[in-house]
Amino acid sequence: MTTKQPSSSLPVPFRWLWAGAATSNLGDGMLLAAGPLLVTTITRDPLAVALAPFAQQIPWVLFGLLAGAVVDRVDRRKLMILVNLLRMLVIISLAAIIFSGALGLPVLYGCLFLLGTAEAFADNASTSLIPTLVPSAQLGLANSRLFGTITVTNQLAGPPLGAMLFAISHSLPYAGFAALLALAVVLYSKVAVPLPAPGSSRAPGTSMLLEVREGLGWMRRHFAVRTLAILITCFNVTFGATFAMLVLYATDQLALGDIGYGLLMSASAVGGIIGSLLFPLLERKFSYATLLRTGLVLETVTHLALVLTHQAWLAMAILFLFGIHALVWGSVSSTVRQRAVPDRLRGRINSVYMLGSIGGIATGSLLGGVLGQVFSYRAPFWFGFFGSFIILLLVWKSMTHIATAGSHGEEDQATPPQMP
Numbered sequence: 001m002t003t004k005q006p007s008s009s010l011p012v013p014f015r016w017l018w019a020g021a022a023t024s025n026l027g028d029g030m031l032l033a034a035g036p037l038l039v040t041t042i043t044r045d046p047l048a049v050a051l052a053p054f055a056q057q058i059p060w061v062l063f064g065l066l067a068g069a070v071v072d073r074v075d076r077r078k079l080m081i082l083v084n085l086l087r088m089l090v091i092i093s094l095a096a097i098i099f100s101g102a103l104g105l106p107v108l109y110g111c112l113f114l115l116g117t118a119e120a121f122a123d124n125a126s127t128s129l130i131p132t133l134v135p136s137a138q139l140g141l142a143n144s145r146l147f148g149t150i151t152v153t154n155q156l157a158g159p160p161l162g163a164m165l166f167a168i169s170h171s172l173p174y175a176g177f178a179a180l181l182a183l184a185v186v187l188y189s190k191v192a193v194p195l196p197a198p199g200s201s202r203a204p205g206t207s208m209l210l211e212v213r214e215g216l217g218w219m220r221r222h223f224a225v226r227t228l229a230i231l232i233t234c235f236n237v238t239f240g241a242t243f244a245m246l247v248l249y250a251t252d253q254l255a256l257g258d259i260g261y262g263l264l265m266s267a268s269a270v271g272g273i274i275g276s277l278l279f280p281l282l283e284r285k286f287s288y289a290t291l292l293r294t295g296l297v298l299e300t301v302t303h304l305a306l307v308l309t310h311q312a313w314l315a316m317a318i319l320f321l322f323g324i325h326a327l328v329w330g331s332v333s334s335t336v337r338q339r340a341v342p343d344r345l346r347g348r349i350n351s352v353y354m355l356g357s358i359g360g361i362a363t364g365s366l367l368g369g370v371l372g373q374v375f376s377y378r379a380p381f382w383f384g385f386f387g388s389f390i391i392l393l394l395v396w397k398s399m400t401h402i403a404t405a406g407s408h409g410e411e412d413q414a415t416p417p418q419m420p
Contacts, residue, residue: 036052037166164259244368
């Protein structure tokens with residue numbers, strides 16, 4: 001799909017959402033480095049290390065579908081504000097426990113579980129709001145700019161900042177995150193949401209279970225959105241297995257310290273920034289199918305390239321290319337999905353997509369921990385490579401149909417015969 005270059009001026013309500021997401025994701029990025037480092041102060045056991053991201057991701061599996069139905073029922077902006085306030089309270093409590101020296105793995109896992117539960121609702125509401133605030137022609141630009149900014153805060157600025165604060169005091173990154181969440185709530189409160197279109201609301205008296213079934217039925221009939229959900233689930237299993245062992249890979253194979261680990265994680269963010277800047281040009285010059293296929297090849301090769309290198313600079317270069325892929329892939333797949341899904345179903349469809357996305361990472365994290373414990377931290381990287389390669393072969397021919405589905409609207413639901 002090749003699109004006309006949209007205007008670079010994005011609507012003001014989206015800009016407030018954009019600012020709030022950037023603020024909260026800076027805190028998320030701080031914990032991206034501080035979290036694994038905190039776990040390793042308690043234990044070096046690979047399975048215990050992998051259980052930390054698993055505890056934060058499993059709520060998406062348990063409550064994801066419920067979150068989608070709730071997002072389609074309530075004021076999405078108010079829901080975002082409420083759950084971010086709850087996240088702030090959990091983070092404040094965790095910072096106090098760390099500062100007191102009483103932190104143990106059960107308490108840490110419990111706090112991460114509560115954070116993941118809140119994120120399941122907040123992220124779904126935020127994603128569902130984007131097509132409401134941005135015209136269809138600007139969705140690609142909006143997604144790339146939003147993802148690019150989140151990449152800067154979550155992966156570039158956040159991890160080294162979190163690692164540096166962690167080196168000063170283990171509780172400091174968590175106290176900082178709480179302050180950032182308070183600011184994000186203020187920014188989200190300024191988002192002006194347009195009134196829903198006539199007939200877009202749910203029927204009175206409809207049960208939540210029936211609403212969930214309606215969303216699942218729509219996705220089952222829509223080939224492109226359904227296949228994207230399956231695809232991101234499978235690739236996130238392989239990615240999650242590798243990512244769960246990244247802290248051990250960085251410290252053992254690359255011999256990096258706390259700050260070096262944060263910088264390694266930031267390498268992909270630099271690629272994400274470049275990807276965000278290049279996306280309007282890539283969108284104009286190449287079809288979405290070409291962008292999706294190229295990205296899947298890069299992701300597959302990333303696992304192999306990482307496990308074969310012992311040089312920190314080369315690992316950072318590999319993750320830089322991965323960052324470009326992640327930004328472009330996320331922008332394209334989100335745009336296809338947002339254009340195809342009607343507003344009244346966005347929360348429920350997003351819940352299925354995020355369930356697969358986060359659930360895939362959670363499953364991969366747990367699997368990576370088991371493989372790392374039974375074999376070594378290198379085993380998940382090999383699993384990631386071979387698993388991604390098989391998936392790539394299965395979906396290669398179907399990319400053209402998937403990539404163009406968003407331009408056909410809601411009714412483009414045929415399944416092409418070549419899909420395995």
